[in-house]
Every structure is written in C-alpha cells, then in structure tokens.
Amino acid sequence: MKITDHIEMLELKTDGGAIYPALLHDGSHLILADTGFPGQTEQLKAAIAEAGFAPERLTAIIITHQDIDHIGCAADLAKIAPGAEIMAHVEEAPYIDGSRTPVKLAALEERREELDEPMKDVLDNMRRGFANCRVKADRLLRDGDVLPWCGGIEIIHAPGHTPGHICLFVQGDGALIAGDALNINGRRLTGANPVHTLDAELARRSEARLRSYPCKHVLCYHGGALNLDLP
C-alpha cells in the first residue's frame, strides 16, 4: 500500500493478524525497515515484488529493534540482496548479532524453573528462532543520524520497548516509521504495548518525543498506517 511517494507499507499475514514492514525508495535506494518473523522470507519477497520492486535490489535493511518478529528474515534477505547494508542502533546491534542474549529471551531464561511445560516449549522455540536469524550490522546508527535518502531519513532513538529501539522519520514526507514504539488503537495513536515493553517509563518519554515530530503519516509495525492529515 502506497503511503507517500517514498514509502510503501508491506503487509505480512501472521497467525494473529498482520505485521507491516516498510519499504522506502527514491530511484537510487531501496530500503526495507524490519523483516518479519523467521520463515516469512517468501512472503516478504512477494510483498516487495507486489509493491513493484525487486528484493535483490535492496540497498539497505534497517532493523528497528531486536525482537524476533523484526529480525526474522534479515539474514535470508542479506543473502538475496548482497548489496544491502544491514543497519541497527549501536545499543541494539549486539542483541541482533547474538553477542548478547535478546532481552525478552533473557527474561524468560531467568524464570525457566518457574515456567510450565508449554511455556518451556515457547522458550526453546524462541531460543532456536533467535539462533537461526542472527545477523551482523554493517552500520551502527545513533540518534540524530540522517541517512541522505528519500529526502532524508532521520534516526530517532526511542528506547523503552527495547534499549536500542529506533524510529525513522522520513523528513521530506513528514512520515514516521514507528516500529513498536507507537501503536494504533481504532483511529487513535497510542504508546508501546505495555505487555511487551521492557521499560514503560522510558517508553512513555520516547512516545512524548515522537509526538513532537511534524508527522502527517505514522506507520506502526503492529497497527498499520495512520494519516494524521485527515480530520
């Protein structure tokens, strides 16, 4: 679905509904923001093709944060598009490349003895999932960096949901790729889902900062797109 001249929102079906990676383009660059769950590579390739682009032409893959639904197909895509630079926030990259245990996996590991058998299975699946989709960032991003593509893509460090969560503000389009730092409920923009958020107070401060940006469009990974220009 076209959001602006530079942004397509992709839809990947999941058991519980859908998730929405973003594809940014400007004629010379093709950038994917977030990569779905493990096993969604074919679906993601098809969604990119349906938007009118060749997956192997990706020039960059930006990962907003370490959660399994965002990093799932990054390693596969890096093989399909060898020219794509993998990018993540400097604080998040060690969790994505496996040098640190992802925060939500670590929290479950800590409680392993208290978990019932189904939850232990969840934990084992999660551990396997993360082990299979590790990917090393080629470029580390920091708050305030501006990638000179698509009219300028500003990196906003928005911690809380995870320590190194980033959002992307596409300056020329007034569009915010919010990842999981914001959600949409009905037609209302809300903060990070508290159930999956590591530090709720930090997430609230990030939300307040994100709301100060001059946004016409907001894309939420779990909620889809909201056009703030509409009455």
Ligand SMILES: [Zn+2]
């Ligand atoms: Zn997510």
